[in-house]
Amino acid sequence: MNSLRQRPFNFGAGPAALPEEVLLQAAGEMLDWRGSGMGVMEMSHRGSDFIAIYEDAITGLRILLDVPQEFHILFLQGGGIGENAIVPLNLSGGGVADFLLTGSWSSKSWDEARRYVRTAHVAASAEPDGFTSIPPASRWRLSPDAAYVHVCSNETIQGVQFAELPHLAALGSRAPLVVDCSSDIASRRFDWQRVGLAFAGAQKNLGPAGLTVVFVREDLLGRALPICPSAFNYELAARHQSMYNTPPTWGIYLLGLMVEWMRRQREGELTGVAALEIRHRRQAGKLYAAIDASAFYTNRVAPTARSLMNVPFFLADTRHEAAFLDGARERGLLQLKGHKSVGGMRASLYNAMTDAAVDALVGYLREFERQMG
Numbered sequence: 001m002n003s004l005r006q007r008p009f010n011f012g013a014g015p016a017a018l019p020e021e022v023l024l025q026a027a028g029e030m031l032d033w034r035g036s037g038m039g040v041m042e043m044s045h046r047g048s049d050f051i052a053i054y055e056d057a058i059t060g061l062r063i064l065l066d067v068p069q070e071f072h073i074l075f076l077q078g079g080g081i082g083e084n085a086i087v088p089l090n091l092s093g094g095g096v097a098d099f100l101l102t103g104s105w106s107s108k109s110w111d112e113a114r115r116y117v118r119t120a121h122v123a124a125s126a127e128p129d130g131f132t133s134i135p136p137a138s139r140w141r142l143s144p145d146a147a148y149v150h151v152c153s154n155e156t157i158q159g160v161q162f163a164e165l166p167h168l169a170a171l172g173s174r175a176p177l178v179v180d181c182s183s184d185i186a187s188r189r190f191d192w193q194r195v196g197l198a199f200a201g202a203q204k205n206l207g208p209a210g211l212t213v214v215f216v217r218e219d220l221l222g223r224a225l226p227i228c229p230s231a232f233n234y235e236l237a238a239r240h241q242s243m244y245n246t247p248p249t250w251g252i253y254l255l256g257l258m259v260e261w262m263r264r265q266r267e268g269e270l271t272g273v274a275a276l277e278i279r280h281r282r283q284a285g286k287l288y289a290a291i292d293a294s295a296f297y298t299n300r301v302a303p304t305a306r307s308l309m310n311v312p313f314f315l316a317d318t319r320h321e322a323a324f325l326d327g328a329r330e331r332g333l334l335q336l337k338g339h340k341s342v343g344g345m346r347a348s349l350y351n352a353m354t355d356a357a358v359d360a361l362v363g364y365l366r367e368f369e370r371q372m373g
């Protein structure tokens with residue numbers, strides 16, 4: 001199957017653009033997956049065809065992200081917001097958990113956990129500066145008895161990203177680090193030594209909505225509270241290869257195609273996630289440079305905390321916003337409106353983003369400024 005024309009460039013924050021190659025492959029296999037006589041959506045999750053799809057997806061993902069053997073990879077449902085409850089139900093023992101508040105998503109995680117833990121302790125918060133920076137580790141007040149420490153590695157709404165994952169052991173903490181990496185999974189290398197559990201909804205960098213990927217270290221299983229729903233019990237999920245109940249089969253299949261695509265990506269000598277990281281630095285670098293070069297556009301995030309995935313920006317004169325978005329749409333630049341809670345614009349540059357799309361956006365920024373200026 002071939003695409004009939006060039007598709008517009010999609011800067012949506014999620015569910016987000018997927019590579020055309022992946023969509024075409026899924027379309028080609030929609031009615032009959034590799035001679036099985038069935039589409040993937042129609043297969044039993046316990047049949048040999050689907051088990052092969054599952055095995056390929058999980059093995060490919062482990063290789064792509066270099067996930068150590070002591071981590072289980074679980075394919076669940078419920079999304080990132082579901083994990084905000086599922087994590088405390090599984091890990092907190094009802095005790096103390098620490099939270100670093102760096103934007104809307106970590107704040108939401110903290111708020112939800114308060115229902116399940118005795119103390120949801122705010123170890124640091126960037127709210128006073130409007131979530132435009134990451135508080136330095138020297139100012140974190142970690143609890144000595146925390147069951148875990150929660151961070152969001154990339155705040156999708158504010159466009160704030162940890163330059164590297166927190167190193168809790170170096171700060172004298174033995175608590176496992178929990179990372180919500182929904183919007184930057186598989187965009188850069190991940191230091192698993194620093195992590196106890198990581199979770200991500202698939203719909204930004206990995207595939208379609210409806211699939212949540214959880215990476216959980218073996219020693220963290222078996223701690224669930226009695227009220228934890230069976231479908232969300234990590235130990236049960238791990239013991240049943242994510243098939244305690246019906247997993248999101250279509251999402252797992254598309255994740256598998258996406259993983260193959262990511263493993264094929266190349267930048268010079270580098271492949272896979274290392275290549276994607278180079279690409280993200282180049283694309284985000286270009287866009288931030290264009291924003292910084294102009295008084296017409298601004299991004300307020302501290303340069304060291306700027307996200308490579310989500311680039312929020314504001315027009316100096318908010319009265320031009322509607323015209324900006326209309327002009328963008330006419331040029332095939334879609335979904336640039338910022339999140340309603342912060343306003344302005346936002347360009348999300350996930351794994352499927354192309355250099356051509358970023359160049360087109362940068363060109364449009366200049367053109368619109370000239371028109372209005």
Ligand SMILES: *Cc1c(COP(=O)(O)O)cnc(C)c1O
Pocket residue numbers: 014078079080081082105152154155156180181182183201204
């Ligand atoms: C999108 C997102 C979520 C929400 O995921 P849902 O699938 O809508 O539950 C959570 N955390 C982060 C960082 C996100 O970007």
